[in-house]
Amino acid sequence: MSNRTVSQRPNGQNQGKICQFKLVLLGESAVGKSSLVLRFVKGQFHEFQESTIGAAFLTQTVCLDDTTVKFEIWDTAGQERYHSLAPMYYRGAQAAIVVYDITNQDTFGRAKTWVKELQRQASPNIVIALAGNKTDLANKRSVEYEEASQYAEENALLFMETSAKTAMNVNDIFLAIAKKLPKNDGNVGNGLTSPGSRRLGDADGGSRMSSGCCK
Amino acid sequence: MDEEYDAVVLGTGLKECILSGMLSVSGKKVLHIDRNKYYGGESASITPLQDLFERFKAPPPDETIYCKGRDWNVDLIPKFLMANGSLVKLLIKTGVTRYLEFKSVEGSYVYKSGKIYKVPVDQKEALASDLMGMFEKRRFRNFLVFVQDFDENDPRTWKDIDPKRTTIQELYDKFGLDKNTQDFTGHALALYRDDDYLNTLATETIERIKLYSDSLARYGKSPYLYPLYGLGELPQGFARLSAIYGGTYMLDKPVDEIVLEGNKVMGVRSGSEVVRCKQVYCDPSYVTDRVKKTGQVIRCICLLDHPIPNIKDALSCQIIIPQKQVNRKSDIYVSQVSYTHQVAAKGWFIAMVSTTVETCDPENEIKPGIDLLGRIKQKFVTVSDYYEPINDGTESQIFISSSYDATTHFGTTCDDVLDIFLRGTGEHFDFSKVKLEGGDEEP
Numbered sequence: 001m002s003n004r005t006v007s008q009r010p011n012g013q014n015q016g017k018i019c020q021f022k023l024v025l026l027g028e029s030a031v032g033k034s035s036l037v038l039r040f041v042k043g044q045f046h047e048f049q050e051s052t053i054g055a056a057f058l059t060q061t062v063c064l065d066d067t068t069v070k071f072e073i074w075d076t077a078g079q080e081r082y083h084s085l086a087p088m089y090y091r092g093a094q095a096a097i098v099v100y101d102i103t104n105q106d107t108f109g110r111a112k113t114w115v116k117e118l119q120r121q122a123s124p125n126i127v128i129a130l131a132g133n134k135t136d137l138a139n140k141r142s143v144e145y146e147e148a149s150q151y152a153e154e155n156a157l158l159f160m161e162t163s164a165k166t167a168m169n170v171n172d173i174f175l176a177i178a179k180k181l182p183k184n185d186g187n188v189g190n191g192l193t194s195p196g197s198r199r200l201g202d203a204d205g206g207s208r209m210s211s212g213c214c215k
Numbered sequence: 216m217d218e219e220y221d222a223v224v225l226g227t228g229l230k231e232c233i234l235s236g237m238l239s240v241s242g243k244k245v246l247h248i249d250r251n252k253y254y255g256g257e258s259a260s261i262t263p264l265q266d267l268f269e270r271f272k273a274p275p276p277d278e279t280i281y282c283k284g285r286d287w288n289v290d291l292i293p294k295f296l297m298a299n300g301s302l303v304k305l306l307i308k309t310g311v312t313r314y315l316e317f318k319s320v321e322g323s324y325v326y327k328s329g330k331i332y333k334v335p336v337d338q339k340e341a342l343a344s345d346l347m348g349m350f351e352k353r354r355f356r357n358f359l360v361f362v363q364d365f366d367e368n369d370p371r372t373w374k375d376i377d378p379k380r381t382t383i384q385e386l387y388d389k390f391g392l393d394k395n396t397q398d399f400t401g402h403a404l405a406l407y408r409d410d411d412y413l414n415t416l417a418t419e420t421i422e423r424i425k426l427y428s429d430s431l432a433r434y435g436k437s438p439y440l441y442p443l444y445g446l447g448e449l450p451q452g453f454a455r456l457s458a459i460y461g462g463t464y465m466l467d468k469p470v471d472e473i474v475l476e477g478n479k480v481m482g483v484r485s486g487s488e489v490v491r492c493k494q495v496y497c498d499p500s501y502v503t504d505r506v507k508k509t510g511q512v513i514r515c516i517c518l519l520d521h522p523i524p525n526i527k528d529a530l531s532c533q534i535i536i537p538q539k540q541v542n543r544k545s546d547i548y549v550s551q552v553s554y555t556h557q558v559a560a561k562g563w564f565i566a567m568v569s570t571t572v573e574t575c576d577p578e579n580e581i582k583p584g585i586d587l588l589g590r591i592k593q594k595f596v597t598v599s600d601y602y603e604p605i606n607d608g609t610e611s612q613i614f615i616s617s618s619y620d621a622t623t624h625f626g627t628t629c630d631d632v633l634d635i636f637l638r639g640t641g642e643h644f645d646f647s648k649v650k651l652e653g654g655d656e657e658p
Contacts, residue, residue: 079464082464200307
């Protein structure tokens with residue numbers, strides 16, 4: 001768990017309510033999952049992004065009117081490659097972005113499989129967004145916008161075409177998810193799924209990991 | 216698969232996943248394979264419930280009784296984590312704890328003459344406990360005070376015992392503890408499985424009692440912790456650590472042969488593919504010709520629609536039945552977890568009774584434990600062989616873990632893992648190689 005409270009907006013003003021959500025990324029290898037996260041969290045893009053980003057998860061906050069939404073973003077760490085993603089990955093996820101590559105029809109087919117998998121495995125209230133990534137390569141497009149859009153509508157998914165390279169719609173898709181997530185009291189605070197449970201290494205029994213014992 | 220790896224790890228049980236994580240963190244190129252389509256091997260938590268019933272060839276569970284199958288994650292091997300034990304330290308130092316949530320186990324009990332009692336662990340509880348008579352309480356209290364103050368490096372705390380010579384039996388006798396008190400001290404506090412420890416150094420038992428009380432001091436009601444969604448989350452957490460550091464994962468992949476060149480491993484064959492590697496790390500089931508059977512463990516999974524009687528409706532607990540109480544050589548362990556741990560449907564409890572097998576009728580051996588549970592809705596019994604490697608692996612570079620023993624916590628599990636890592640790499644694991652900034656990173 002992250003070791004700091006996020007109590008400030010980027011402009012330094014204090015916020016009223018902070019909600020924390022676990023968001024997972026799904027999709028075939030090389031569709032740009034890590035690149036989307038890196039663009040959203042760090043504003044960076046690397047043409048030859050390595051296949052894993054080497055982090056347990058990254059965090060980023062989004063500000064809505066009276067609420068700060070803090071995303072704890074999990075990347076697959078390559079475990080999707082041979083269909084070996086651990087069920088732990090979906091646990092407690094309140095949001096998911098299923099990514100495909102608009103230049104590769106197969107990845108769209110796989111994206112549908114991931115959506116089904118989420119509907120089967122994840123919590124019933126999970127907010128799912130479908131991202132057609134790599135719109136900067138629109139000249140090589142093989143998945144039509146309308147086709148994906150219609151599929152998303154039929155399955156009640158948020159949908160956007162994105163480009164991690166140009167940053168198109170990257171912040172927007174996270175913002176759209178943030179808006180759709182329920183901001184009730186259950187999500188305020190420490191991000192733990194069960195009352196009375198704890199993360200180890202906590203100094204205060206809350207969600208914060210004390211840095212002293214684990215560095 | 217036509218790449219060469221530093222290490223191929225076979226099986227995704229907890230031991231193999233910890234090893235895989237440590238190897239990847241140490242910069243080794245790791246391929247991790249499991250023949251099953253799920254993580255965890257023998258240390259998996261089975262979900263949905265249908266899969267558990269199928270595994271034991273029982274007719275499918277009735278959803279009107281057991282609710283949704285996906286609400287269940289049933290451990291195959293019962294264990295708890297000692298709050299101050301080596302697995303918890305490993306979880307914290309590797310950062311894997313970030314993927315997990317834990318709950319404290321609510322109660323720790325010991326069986327005496329057909330009844331169960333809360334394990335007294337501090338002076339106050341010792342004096343209040345019904346487990347002992349008035350004078351014995353005083354003696355036990357004095358013993359606990361001595362243990363708490365004892366410091367191997369400070370002769371003033373030794374009170375004329377010799378840390379290098381005094382056995383625990385001699386220490387018990389010095390404090391005048393009677394057999395009953397010795398029994399629960401050795402078995403419910405120091406967590407020895409049998410009485411072989413009585414002739415070992417007192418300092419070892421003192422160390423174990425301190426682990427128990429330090430663990431208790433960390434979070435409260437008992438020294439034990441249990442992860443939400445079951446113990447199967449532990450191997451998955453370490454597998455993710457391995458993956459984050461570049462480990463490659465393949466589930467549902469048959470392993471047909473470990474290929475040797477001379478006496479040394481050179482690869483692993485799956486079907487017609489051979490993946491080359493310098494080392495193999497695996498559980499005994501992948502190398503049946505390189506392990507020997509050294510015992511058996513019986514484990515009985517019981518589904519209950521009520522908590523175990525006489526534990527004040529605790530949602531989780533451990534009960535230890537010391538061997539002498541039931542005329543055995545090794546203890547019987549009972550553990551209970553429940554729907555509050557996300558391992559069972561609402562209102563349901565999972566109890567496990569386990570012990571080291573001593574006779575040819577193991578089911579009868581666990582009867583004293585089963586009898587404590589009250590009405591049992593469904594019962595699944597496994598008797599598993601306990602395997603150990605026949606050599607230390609340095610010649611073949613095939614490093615094999617032992618099966619999971621009947622102990623109640625992960626102490627021996629971690630010892631085995633750290634020992635294998637040392638044998639395999641010639642080094643102790645360097646925790647400073649784990650970068651903990653991921654997840655703690657300020658955007």
